[in-house]
Amino acid sequence: MVAHKLRKEVKPLLIERGRIVFSCCGDADGPFVIFSAGIHGNEPSGVLALHHVFDEIVSQNIGINGSVLAFVGNRNALNMGQRYATIDLNRLWTDDNIARLQNGGFKPAELNPDVLEMIKIHELISNFENIAGGKEHYFIDLHTTSAPSVPFAVVDKDTESLRVALKFPLPVITNLNEFLKGTMLNYHDKRGFCGLVFEAGQHYDPMSVAKHEAIIWLTLAETGALKPEQIPGYNAKFALLNGLSDDPHKKFKIIFRQGIAEGDSFELIPGFVNFQWVQQGDVLGTLNGQPLVCPADGRIFMPLYQSKGEDGYFLVERVM
DSSP states (O other): OHHHHHHHHHHHHHHHTOSEEEEEOOOTTSOEEEEEEOSSTTOOHHHHHHHHHHHHHHHTTOOOOSEEEEEESOHHHHHHTSSOSSSOGGGOOOHHHHHHHHTTOOOGGGOOHHHHHHHHHHHHHHHHHHHOOOSSEEEEEEEEESSOOOOEEEOSSSSHHHHHHTTSSSOEEOOGGGTOOSOHHHHHHHTTOEEEEEEEEETTOHHHHHHHHHHHHHHHHHHTSSOGGGSTTHHHHHHHHTTSOSSTTOEEEEEEEEEOOTTOOEEEOTTOOTTEEEOTTOEEEEETTEEEEOOSSEEEESOOOSSSOSEEEEEEEEOO
């Protein structure tokens, strides 16, 4: 019922409002900020949150410093309520695919619904960059998880992105790029953006929408697009996220990834949540009918409880 409710709220927005949620080109001395949501079609929370926040900014005539673009990712998959149609859109942003876009495009045989979405997103971002300016460039990608989770942030490198992420009361994963390639975060990081992924909670939990809204407002303040005093209930938004995790402002790294190959039969034991402690030798589920044994002590991260995906789970450890 909850999943149906959030999907029902998103579907008319896909038709009536299109891909662009908000766009403004401001002072070149201000920040240049891009928000993305819904790059996975079973993650409507961030899309709803972007609409709620920027509709309020417009209705309250709140002035933004710099340039801001907020857009919807995989509109086709969101309409279907599936992670993707043919291939994961958040694995397509590889150097080879970007070279294709910049040198004649994809061959007809390579086109599928998700590639077409990538082409449209790339065109949108390129057009925005041609008309908008800003000193510091930020990319913020909004996500949710299939398992229950405290909110957390992900950065690709231990750089400025990490410094920004650690300002929020969240645990931060620092090395997902070593295990996942072709994400929009990878792409923007290579282009010099301060890139952050925010995971608010479970896919269809209404609280994920509220947490995403809080993260959007706080990010606008942290980047300098808004002043804290411009944000309605700024302290309450920080408080909403604060205290949800035992490890706020702490850094984690991934130490193991359980991959899933095409054709594999994978099933985790129900009930695992992000950052839950597990021990070497624990049976976590089954893979192709055989017990899936935990290879090391650590905390389980992004356990897979959905039909589509290539990552069964990760193990992480705290490093700060």
